[in-house]
Amino acid sequence: MSVVAEDEDVVTLGAAAAQQILARGGADGVRTLMFATETGIDQSKSAGVYVHRLLGLGPNVRVVELKQACYSATAAMQFAAALVARDPSEKVLVIASDIARYELDTAAEPTQGAGAVAFTVTANPALLELEPANGVYTEDVMDFWRPNHSTTAIVDGKTSITAYLDAVAGAFDDYLSRGGAPFDAIDWFCYHQPFTKMAVKAHRHLADRAGSGADPAAVAARIEPTTGYNRRIGNSYTASVYLALLALLDGAEDLAGKRVAIASYGSGAVAEFLTGTVPANYRTALRAAENERRLADRVPVDDATYLALQDAARRRDPSNYETARQTPAPFRFGGVRDDQRIYEPTV
Missing domain, CATH: 3.40.47.10 (Thiolase/Chalcone synthase)
Structure with missing residues (x-):
C-alpha cells in the first residue's frame, strides 16, 4: 500500500496528478475544477482552491469540493458532463484525491492506501x-x-x-x-x-x-x-x-x-x-510508461518509518507546525502557520 510522506496530503497528490494533464494539453477552456475527496483538510475552504494556485490556473475558474465517501468523483464527472453539454467549448478538470488511514492493529489497517487521479471532461473525449x-x-x-x-x-x-x-x-x-x-x-x-x-x-x-x-x-x-x-x-x-x-x-x-x-x-x-x-x-492519450515509472519510483519504508508517519498525522498542535521535507513530488505541504495551510513547489 502507498503511504504519504509527512509533507504530502490530498492537495499535493491531486495537484501532481492534474499537472500531467495541463503539461500535455494546457489549461485553455478549463473553467471549472471539481475536487472530490473524503479526506477533507478544512471545514469550509475547498482543497481545490489550493490546487488552483499551485497549477497556475487563471481567476476565471469555478472551484468546488465534493464529498460522499468514495463516490463523489463520479458525481463530479456527471456534473462536469452536464456543464460541457451546455457549452461544448468548456473543459472541466476533475481531481479525485484521498488518503485511507485507519487505526493501528485493526482489521482495516491492511486496507490503507493513498492516491490521486485527474482527468478532463470534454465534448470530444479521448478515453471514454x-x-x-x-x-x-x-x-x-x-x-x-x-x-x-x-x-x-x-x-x-x-x-x-x-x-x-x-x-x-x-x-x-x-x-x-x-x-x-x-x-x-x-x-x-x-x-x-x-x-x-x-x-x-x-x-x-x-x-x-x-x-x-x-x-x-x-x-x-x-x-x-x-x-x-x-x-x-x-x-x-x-x-x-x-x-x-x-x-x-x-x-x-x-x-x-x-x-x-x-x-x-x-x-x-x-x-x-x-x-x-x-x-x-x-x-x-495514454501515458502507461510514465504511470509505471511513478509507481516504481516510490520509496519503500520500514516499520519504524511507517509508524513515525502514522504518528505525525496525529498532530498535537494542529494550528501551528512545520513538516519535514521528504517528498520528491512537484508540490509539498509545508505545515500550518496560525491555522493557515502552507503549500509550495518543491523546486
Whole structure:
C-alpha cells in the first residue's frame, strides 16, 4: 500500500496528478475544477482552491469540493458532463484525491492506501465516451464514517460489504430501467476497490443477479485487468474506481469500441452505475510508461518509518507546525502557520 510522506496530503497528490494533464494539453477552456475527496483538510475552504494556485490556473475558474465517501468523483464527472453539454467549448478538470488511514492493529489497517487521479471532461473525449443511461442508489447505512474529531475512519466491515453489494445491485437495476445495456452486452466492468477482491465479489453478485452463468474463474479473469494499480496502491477512496479504469486502459487488452462499465460506491451509502465506449485511438492519450515509472519510483519504508508517519498525522498542535521535507513530488505541504495551510513547489 502507498503511504504519504509527512509533507504530502490530498492537495499535493491531486495537484501532481492534474499537472500531467495541463503539461500535455494546457489549461485553455478549463473553467471549472471539481475536487472530490473524503479526506477533507478544512471545514469550509475547498482543497481545490489550493490546487488552483499551485497549477497556475487563471481567476476565471469555478472551484468546488465534493464529498460522499468514495463516490463523489463520479458525481463530479456527471456534473462536469452536464456543464460541457451546455457549452461544448468548456473543459472541466476533475481531481479525485484521498488518503485511507485507519487505526493501528485493526482489521482495516491492511486496507490503507493513498492516491490521486485527474482527468478532463470534454465534448470530444479521448478515453471514454459516456453513454446517456445511468443508475443511482442511496440508502442511509452506518457502515463507514469519520467523525469530525477523528483522523481515522470507523468501519463496520461486514455491514460495509453487504451495503456495497446492495447499493451496486440497486444502481445496476436502476440503470437497466433507464435503458441501459444488458449485463452481457458490457465488455468490461470497473468497480470501486477498497480491496481488490471486493471487485470480484461485486461482479459475481451482479453476474448471479443477471443470470449470466459465469463461473468464479471467468468472473475473476474479467476483473483482473482492472486491479493492477489498486493492488499496488491500496485503497484510494474517490480515486479507486478511476484507478481501476486507468489500469484497464493501460493494459494489454485492445479496448477500441468496447463498452466499459463504472460501478462507483461510497459508504453511507451512495452508488452509481454507468457505461461508456472506448474511442478507436484511445492509446494515443495514454501515458502507461510514465504511470509505471511513478509507481516504481516510490520509496519503500520500514516499520519504524511507517509508524513515525502514522504518528505525525496525529498532530498535537494542529494550528501551528512545520513538516519535514521528504517528498520528491512537484508540490509539498509545508505545515500550518496560525491555522493557515502552507503549500509550495518543491523546486
